[in-house]
Amino acid sequence: MNARRWMRLRGLLRKESLQILRDPSSIAIAFVMPVVLLLLIGYGLSLDAKNVPLALVIENPNAESASFAAGFFQSPYFIPVRFGAVQDAEAAMRAREVDGIIWLRSNFTRQMLGAGAAPIGVIVNGVDANNARIVEGYLQQVWAGWLASYAAAHGIAFAEPLNVEFRVWFNPAVESADFLAPGLIALIMTLTGALLTAMVVAREWERGTMEALLVTPAAISEIIVSKLLPYFGLGMGGMALSVAVTTGLFHVPLRGSIWLLMAASAVFMLSALGMGLVISTFSKNQFAAGQIAITVAYMPAFMLSGFVFDIASMPAPIRVITYVVGARYFVAILQSLFLAGNVWPVVLPNMAALALMAAIFIAVARRLARKSLE
Amino acid sequence: MLRRIAALIVKELLAVLKDGKSRFVLIAPPLIQLIVFGYAATFDLNHVPFAAYNEDPSAASRELVARFAGSPAFTEVASIHSDGEIAPLIDRRKVLMVLHIDRRFTRDLMRGSPGRVQFILDGRNSNTALIAMGYANAILNTYGDWWSARRGLKPARAVLDIRARFNENLDSQWFIVPGIVALLAEIVTLLMTALSVAREREAGTFDQLLVTPMRPVEILIGKSAPGLLVGVIEATAIVVAGVVWFHVPMRGGLFALYAGLLLFVLSVIGAGLMISSLAATQQQALLGAFMFIAPSTILSGFATPIANMPRLIQYVTYLNPLRYILIVARGVFLEGATAGSLIPQYWPMALIGIVTLAVAGAMFRRRLY
Numbered sequence: 015m016n017a018r019r020w021m022r023l024r025g026l027l028r029k030e031s032l033q034i035l036r037d038p039s040s041i042a043i044a045f046v047m048p049v050v051l052l053l054l055i056g057y058g059l060s061l062d063a064k065n066v067p068l069a070l071v072i073e074n075p076n077a078e079s080a081s082f083a084a085g086f087f088q089s090p091y092f093i094p095v096r097f098g099a100v101q102d103a104e105a106a107m108r109a110r111e112v113d114g115i116i117w118l119r120s121n122f123t124r125q126m127l128g129a130g131a132a133p134i135g136v137i138v139n140g141v142d143a144n145n146a147r148i149v150e151g152y153l154q155q156v157w158a159g160w161l162a163s164y165a166a167a168h169g170i171a172f173a174e175p176l177n178v179e180f181r182v183w184f185n186p187a188v189e190s191a192d193f194l195a196p197g198l199i200a201l202i203m204t205l206t207g208a209l210l211t212a213m214v215v216a217r218e219w220e221r222g223t224m225e226a227l228l229v230t231p232a233a234i235s236e237i238i239v240s241k242l243l244p245y246f247g248l249g250m251g252g253m254a255l256s257v258a259v260t261t262g263l264f265h266v267p268l269r270g271s272i273w274l275l276m277a278a279s280a281v282f283m284l285s286a287l288g289m290g291l292v293i294s295t296f297s298k299n300q301f302a303a304g305q306i307a308i309t310v311a312y313m314p315a316f317m318l319s320g321f322v323f324d325i326a327s328m329p330a331p332i333r334v335i336t337y338v339v340g341a342r343y344f345v346a347i348l349q350s351l352f353l354a355g356n357v358w359p360v361v362l363p364n365m366a367a368l369a370l371m372a373a374i375f376i377a378v379a380r381r382l383a384r385k386s387l388e
Numbered sequence: 389m390l391r392r393i394a395a396l397i398v399k400e401l402l403a404v405l406k407d408g409k410s411r412f413v414l415i416a417p418p419l420i421q422l423i424v425f426g427y428a429a430t431f432d433l434n435h436v437p438f439a440a441y442n443e444d445p446s447a448a449s450r451e452l453v454a455r456f457a458g459s460p461a462f463t464e465v466a467s468i469h470s471d472g473e474i475a476p477l478i479d480r481r482k483v484l485m486v487l488h489i490d491r492r493f494t495r496d497l498m499r500g501s502p503g504r505v506q507f508i509l510d511g512r513n514s515n516t517a518l519i520a521m522g523y524a525n526a527i528l529n530t531y532g533d534w535w536s537a538r539r540g541l542k543p544a545r546a547v548l549d550i551r552a553r554f555n556e557n558l559d560s561q562w563f564i565v566p567g568i569v570a571l572l573a574e575i576v577t578l579l580m581t582a583l584s585v586a587r588e589r590e591a592g593t594f595d596q597l598l599v600t601p602m603r604p605v606e607i608l609i610g611k612s613a614p615g616l617l618v619g620v621i622e623a624t625a626i627v628v629a630g631v632v633w634f635h636v637p638m639r640g641g642l643f644a645l646y647a648g649l650l651l652f653v654l655s656v657i658g659a660g661l662m663i664s665s666l667a668a669t670q671q672q673a674l675l676g677a678f679m680f681i682a683p684s685t686i687l688s689g690f691a692t693p694i695a696n697m698p699r700l701i702q703y704v705t706y707l708n709p710l711r712y713i714l715i716v717a718r719g720v721f722l723e724g725a726t727a728g729s730l731i732p733q734y735w736p737m738a739l740i741g742i743v744t745l746a747v748a749g750a751m752f753r754r755r756l757y
Binding site: 298 | 432555559
């Protein structure tokens with residue numbers, strides 16, 4: 015009995031593996047896409063603003079305004095351009111030629127040498143709110159630097175009230191690739207696991223070969239195992255490749271244990287595969303399966319996993335939704351394992367959540383497959 | 389000829405809409421995504437958990453802690469009393485930031501030397517850490533001003549008077565929601581068109597279509613129209629939801645927006661049909677669609693500015709229709725841009741559309757001979 019069961023399983027596994035090998039697009043999803051995505055995101059996503067074009071309007075040029083303007087010409091963050099009138103500068107901002115305007119009015123020097131607190135007009139383009147905030151931070155740095163050097167040059171006693179030091183643990187240089195690359199692995203595995211499996215199994219339903227499989231002596235659990243295993247291998251292969259690119263090319267440290275990383279990835283892979291099976295069994299058509307997989311697997315893994323956007327900052331109802339996104343748990347594990355080390359209080363609860371999700375998805379897939387036969 | 393095209397359009401629409409599940413996935417997910425992502429995709433910080441480590445229990449230091457605890461960006465979840473307590477809190481992700489006030493903080497302040505404040509941030513999400521640093525600096529600045537004023541110190545020689553234009557309160561949602569209009573229009577349109585020819589090829593009906601009296605141009609129009617229809621209708625639904633639900637202002641004219649949307653959807657249809665004409669199966673088409681969507685969303689300026697990318701990659705973004713429509717959508721929504729000022733964004737999308745549609749048409753014909 016057992017021998018027969020094994021033989022059936024082997025036959026099914028052979029069929030699935032051949033199917034993968036004969037369609038190059040499966041291999042591409044598992045191995046080419048991860049590398050392409052890693053390269054794109056590693057080089058393409060950056061929040062560090064540099065060379066921000068800035069309009070300088072100085073209505074009454076003199077020694078004081080020149081010393082202030084000099085700070086912008088020396089700063090690596092700005093490319094200042096001089097404008098004669100503030101109207102011209104605003105027109106340039108409208109045309110998206112400059113991202114901000116510094117405006118020293120004609121009475122600037124008089125106010126500065128008099129009572130002090132002379133206003134420096136600053137207008138930033140706020141459309142990209144986050145970028146605008148980063149630019150404001152750089153502007154404040156230039157301003158504070160100028161205040162201190164001006165005070166020193168003129169022998170004025172000047173002290174900043176606070177001495178502030180920022181220390182960023184795990185990623186002292188605040189490299190965005192260091193935190194994006196581990197999160198990206200979750201995204202790539204979601205794609206291989208959920209999208210690929212959903213499409214493949216939906217195709218079998220569409221063509222009717224799934225029903226043909228279900229009426230063979232093979233048990234449903236055997237069919238499910240045969241569908242899971244080859245794609246499991248494919249997904250883990252893609253994962254290993256991504257880890258190699260992340261540590262080799264982007265020099266992201268892997269401070270935790272590689273075995274723990276593999277174990278967590280295996281559990282996550284199972285939950286993604288289970289999800290793919292459920293989607294395909296539910297939709298039974300490739301177009302719908304593809305759309306659903308992108309909507310419920312890929313987009314949440316991108317937006318709701320803490321991969322780019324901070325979960326704590328989301329409104330409460332959205333935070334609740336993130337608890338059913340498997341990538342959320344996996345991203346937390348990955349970021350800790352890569353940058354911090356084996357932090358068990360982070361790894362264990364998140365792995366347990368993933369295992370639970372995997373079990374639920376596979377059980378549901380089993381049920382759905384059985385029901386559709388009756 | 390018109391009747392033939394009309395018949396093909398009806399057939400294409402039926403192919404997608406007659407199946408209840410396909411109909412459902414065209415309508416429900418984009419709207420759900422808009423609501424979820426409209427709230428989730430934000431770089432504004434709210435309720436970031438932090439711990440206060442105040443070694444100087446005095447009025448001045450308590451005031452500083454209170455300013456952080458009272459800010460909507462931060463929530464105080466713990467108060468610690470020794471160095472050893474910092475690491476466990478950060479390691480376990482209980483807090484993102486520890487605010488450490490030096491023992492001599494008040495004494496230094498009273499003497500006129502700077503009071504020492506240290507921040508420890510969790511760099512596992514370095515992006516959030518960076519943004520939190522910006523928020524912290526803003527709070528520290530107002531605290532410094534408050535202290536100087538209270539002590540009757542002379543104000544700085546010059547002060548910054550910062551105003552934001554177009555998005556006066558620097559609300560991330562105003563930036564993201566117009567982007568979602570374009571993003572979701574791209575995904576829906578691309579998936580519809582990319583799978584349309586591949587589906588027929590898989591079923592073998594595409595060869596039949598090619599031997600009908602229809603010319604490739606007519607097939608191209610028939611295959612494009614449903615994508616155009618669905619893409620523009622979905623974009624419209626999101627525009628309405630953005631204005632009504634998210635209260636994003638619509639400062640420009642609808643003509644400027646729709647001129648851009650039409651050209652954008654056409655260029656995406658061109659890309660979709662090109663992918664479709666190259667793919668032999670739906671799976672390959674979906675992979676192709678994905679290989680288009682992923683880079684085009686990352687290299688578009690949707691989440692991070694194009695100006696921050698390496699120069700070489702900046703040139704690549706000129707091939708991306710999403711790059712142009714994002715400027716159009718944000719321009720019309722927030723800046724009140726007119727159609728005339730957006731012409732530099734319109735023509736590249738038109739060009740991309742013409743080239744991709746021509747290639748797709750040529751591919752159809754090549755399959756015949």
